[in-house]
Amino acid sequence: MVLNALKFTMKTKASERFQPFNITKKWKKWMAVSCSHGDHIDPEARDAVLSFQSRFRPDTTIHLGDFVDMAAARGGAMSDPNAADRAASVADDLAAGVDFLQELKPQHILYGNHEDRLFKLANSPNALAAHAATIVIQEIEATAKKLKARTYEYDIRSNYTLGGHKFLHGYMFNMAAIRDHAETFGNCIMGHLHRVGQEPGRTLQSATAYCVGMLMKFDASYAKTRRATLAWSQGFGYGYYTDTQITVNLCERKPNNPWMLPL
């Protein structure tokens, strides 16, 4: 008798633990990528995310920023006549960045610190540089308009919110930066750091930041001497959302590993 009662209790508890939800009716799908960096994009990474996207069929796709590199517009490249990236092609970078956006067809395009170089330069006292930067911005905005994508400026107060989580490019840059973003923004999904990871914040209200990694090549020239680049990884984020909830999954590819796509 006692045994039967125990069995019944265990059965009830197990069934309570398993509570499937109906994804098809209530939940929608999202996907986010970041840091493709124009013609620095890794063709294998581009193929991997586009192939996952075609099978996962997200309702909402987000590019979290740095879809162009604009090395020649870097402050140091502008001021130092001997800087190597002063000669980096703006046309090749822009063409590759726009091509990838047209393939990905995101509904939301966030500007990162690399696009922000253009907005800073557009206000430069150097009239030729300001004119060139303005033309590049116009081409990017025309692409976004064609895609019917909304753009977001690189500003700490500007972000896209989905399922109660903020989507942003990222601002701080150090080994504790994922945690710093959780503590600054609350629950958020970001790029910027070029490494896949997730960290909780040390806050009374629970908050986690997720970094989706990058899509650029591991052997970019500016990765040659910076130790932090040894921690870089490629990847993307995806999951399901409602108006108030979101699930977050991260797919990571480390250097020399194959892409192991979840679908």
Ligand SMILES: [Fe+2]
């Ligand atoms: Fe980046």
